[in-house]
Amino acid sequence: GPAGRRTFDYVVVGGGTAGLVVATRLSEDPDTTVAVIEAGPHHVDEPLVDTPEFFSKALGNPAFDWRFVTTPQANLNNAILPQPRGKMLGGSSGLNFIVWDRASQREYDAWEQLGATGWNWNSLLPYFKKTETVAPQLQADIFPQAMQPPQVNFDDFHGRSGPVQPSYNVIYSNVSVPYVETINNIGVGTNSDPYTGNATGVYNTEVAIDRVKNLGKRSYAASTYFNMSSDRPNLTVFLSSQATKINFDLGDSVVSLLSSLLSSLLGLGQMRASSVDVVALNSTGITGRVFARKEVILSGGAFGTPQLLELSGIGNPEILREAGIPTLIDLPAVGENFQDHPSFTQDFEVQNTLFTYDLLRNNATFNASQTAEYSESGTGLLANVQFVLTFSPLKALISSELLATVQDQATALINAPGTSPLARRQHRITRDFLTADDVGNIEFIMFPGGGRTRVAPTPGSAYITVYTCLMHPFSRGSVHVNTSDPMASPLIDPSYLDNDIDRQLALQGVKLARTITQTEPLNALVVGDHSPGANVTTDADWTEFTKDFLTTTYHPIGTAAMLPRELGGVVDPLTLKVHGTANLRVVDASLMPMLIATHPQSTVYAIAERAADIIRGRILGS
Numbered sequence: 001g002p003a004g005r006r007t008f009d010y011v012v013v014g015g016g017t018a019g020l021v022v023a024t025r026l027s028e029d030p031d032t033t034v035a036v037i038e039a040g041p042h043h044v045d046e047p048l049v050d051t052p053e054f055f056s057k058a059l060g061n062p063a064f065d066w067r068f069v070t071t072p073q074a075n076l077n078n079a080i081l082p083q084p085r086g087k088m089l090g091g092s093s094g095l096n097f098i099v100w101d102r103a104s105q106r107e108y109d110a111w112e113q114l115g116a117t118g119w120n121w122n123s124l125l126p127y128f129k130k131t132e133t134v135a136p137q138l139q140a141d142i143f144p145q146a147m148q149p150p151q152v153n154f155d156d157f158h159g160r161s162g163p164v165q166p167s168y169n170v171i172y173s174n175v176s177v178p179y180v181e182t183i184n185n186i187g188v189g190t191n192s193d194p195y196t197g198n199a200t201g202v203y204n205t206e207v208a209i210d211r212v213k214n215l216g217k218r219s220y221a222a223s224t225y226f227n228m229s230s231d232r233p234n235l236t237v238f239l240s241s242q243a244t245k246i247n248f249d250l251g252d253s254v255v256s257l258l259s260s261l262l263s264s265l266l267g268l269g270q271m272r273a274s275s276v277d278v279v280a281l282n283s284t285g286i287t288g289r290v291f292a293r294k295e296v297i298l299s300g301g302a303f304g305t306p307q308l309l310e311l312s313g314i315g316n317p318e319i320l321r322e323a324g325i326p327t328l329i330d331l332p333a334v335g336e337n338f339q340d341h342p343s344f345t346q347d348f349e350v351q352n353t354l355f356t357y358d359l360l361r362n363n364a365t366f367n368a369s370q371t372a373e374y375s376e377s378g379t380g381l382l383a384n385v386q387f388v389l390t391f392s393p394l395k396a397l398i399s400s401e402l403l404a405t406v407q408d409q410a411t412a413l414i415n416a417p418g419t420s421p422l423a424r425r426q427h428r429i430t431r432d433f434l435t436a437d438d439v440g441n442i443e444f445i446m447f448p449g450g451g452r453t454r455v456a457p458t459p460g461s462a463y464i465t466v467y468t469c470l471m472h473p474f475s476r477g478s479v480h481v482n483t484s485d486p487m488a489s490p491l492i493d494p495s496y497l498d499n500d501i502d503r504q505l506a507l508q509g510v511k512l513a514r515t516i517t518q519t520e521p522l523n524a525l526v527v528g529d530h531s532p533g534a535n536v537t538t539d540a541d542w543t544e545f546t547k548d549f550l551t552t553t554y555h556p557i558g559t560a561a562m563l564p565r566e567l568g569g570v571v572d573p574l575t576l577k578v579h580g581t582a583n584l585r586v587v588d589a590s591l592m593p594m595l596i597a598t599h600p601q602s603t604v605y606a607i608a609e610r611a612a613d614i615i616r617g618r619i620l621g622s
């Protein structure tokens with residue numbers, strides 16, 4: 001954009017997954033000026049971002065990751081856990097593990113049921129499609145015997161001309177088919193097309209790997225949406241620039257501030273965001289103020305967005321007072337309602353004649369040939385991330401007695417005096433999910449390869465890794481500031497395993513992961529337990545394992561929920577404007593009022609596409 005310009009129609013804070021969608025769509029109108037303020041750099045031709053098989057290698061690296069951590073977790077022996085987030089143009093879509101899937105219709109419909117008017121499966125489906133270009137599976141992409149290609153209705157549920165280029169894998173481990181058959185044998189069927197509104201079952205997921213335009217590279221917000229819009233003169237991106245505060249009205253003018261404060265207190269009017277304070281993080285960034293003629297749009301993600309709201313005086317007055325921040329809008333829901341999928345990683349040694357990703361580690365010649373193939377043609381094992389996903393209804397996994405106990409525990413939690421009105425409503429829905437056929441409660445992710453637990457792989461050996469993840473936990477955490485210093489990380493407290501249900505399902509889940517490996521036909525290929533070892537046997541051992549080995553699945557949501565104000569919402573679902581403001585919107589994962597059984601990125605893109613249409617006045621949120 002024109003050098004030196006500091007006033008725009010729209011200022012988007014956070015050039016991540018959602019932020020780049022919104023900025024790209026708003027700047028389609030050449031008469032609308034848009035700025036994006038992004039704390040991270042733009043990584044171009046960066047193998048740690050682009051190469052699918054390198055997923056997770058950039059975690060903890062400050063050039064890519066905010067490196068947030070949790071507060072000590074009371075139910076996990078006070079462990080402090082990493083909470084990585086992408087710090088780059090493209091945000092977490094540049095750091096994530098590339099899975100591209102979708103939850104069940106019932107789970108999106110639950111958002112509307114909860115109070116997010118206008119947000120449901122039917123209203124999102126056109127936007128799921130708008131975001132992607134995906135080709136149907138070829139025979140070669142299908143797990144032999146286990147999967148049939150969905151021949152009909154592919155175009156009803158899959159996009160064919162959107163910016164992101166998800167695809168099916170090209171190379172499959174020969175452990176996949178026995179694994180799928182084993183999952184079938186424990187009572188979970190194969191789903192040939194989980195994108196149609198029922199996402200349960202074991203399936204071959206799409207992955208955000210471009211096999212059309214940028215061969216074999218990660219397809220993420222910077223390489224897709226931003227690539228479409230980067231040469232527009234009306235779009236300006238400030239990189240390595242961290243937003244520290246949103247200013248309202250004339251900002252410095254005490255009179256205008258007081259009058260807008262007064263009117264907001266009296267419920268007469270609404271605060272108007274007028275500019276954003278920005279600090280350069282290095283010599284390529286900017287320091288100063290960026291002005292918004294029309295609107296400020298917060299897309300800082302589930303941690304960045306509530307932090308910036310609080311730094312700007314929007315939140316719980318008590319929390320703000322303790323942090324030394326004057327309250328402008330009394331909105332206690334900011335930073336509350338934090339939800340995340342807890343995950344447990346186990347690996348199992350398998351016969352080393354199987355074809356797994358371990359070959360890259362065990363065989364230097366193979367590794368060199370794959371590396372050469374990838375750099376020459378963008379193909380080979382480095383252009384693949386093969387996960388086999390299973391989203392299982394609870395009924396298929398646990399006894400009806402245990403299911404009844406868990407339901408009773410849910411009822412007790414609903415009626416517990418400490419449960420907030422919002423959590424109460426959510427828990428009622430989640431209690432229904434416990435017995436639903438079309439909602440995944442536990443996810444098992446199988447990756448054919450080792451090296452992903454705390455126990456190092458033995459040279460020459462092959463493994464499968466199984467991640468067990470709770471899809472609809474009842475725990476609720478929070479994200480808050482404890483200082484007015486914008487450079488300090490927020491306090492992130494997921495409150496993992498904060499109730500009997502989550503603890504029980506975690507226990508059942510990790511035990512089931514081992515059961516899967518002891519069930520045929522997989523059992524015949526498994527050499528033995530690797531991490532944890534075979535010495536973990538009793539419920540007490542497994543419970544200790546869940547406490548010691550819990551990690552995030554990297555799916556935080558909910559900290560600026562789109563719900564009515566009186567129900568604990570931060571953002572009006574119809575307009576996505578922060579309650580009490582006239583022109584401050586939120587568009588990112590923090591909007592999601594309740595977890596869904598999926599990896600969230602494709603949903604974040606779809607939310608942002610729909611949000612862009614709401615902002616442009618093309619649709620009303622109903």
Ligand SMILES: Cc1cc2nc3c(=O)[nH]c(=O)nc-3n(C[C@H](O)[C@H](O)[C@H](O)COP(=O)(O)OP(=O)(O)OC[C@H]3O[C@@H](n4cnc5c(N)ncnc54)[C@H](O)[C@@H]3O)c2cc1C
Pocket residue numbers: 013014015016017018019037038039040059084085086087088089090091092093095096097098099100101241242243244299300301302304305308553554555556587588589590598599600601602604
């Ligand atoms: C390690 C990891 C693995 C994951 N794996 C998967 C997966 O396989 N599949 C899947 O579907 N999902 C996955 N996810 C989740 C998914 O990537 C996120 O849900 C999604 O990208 C969130 O989008 P967002 O727009 O809300 O936030 P982000 O994409 O994180 O964007 C927020 C942006 O705002 C910027 N920002 C924040 N605060 C400020 C500030 N004050 N000033 C300026 N800029 C700021 C950040 O730098 C970032 O670029 C994973 C996430 C991670 C971290």
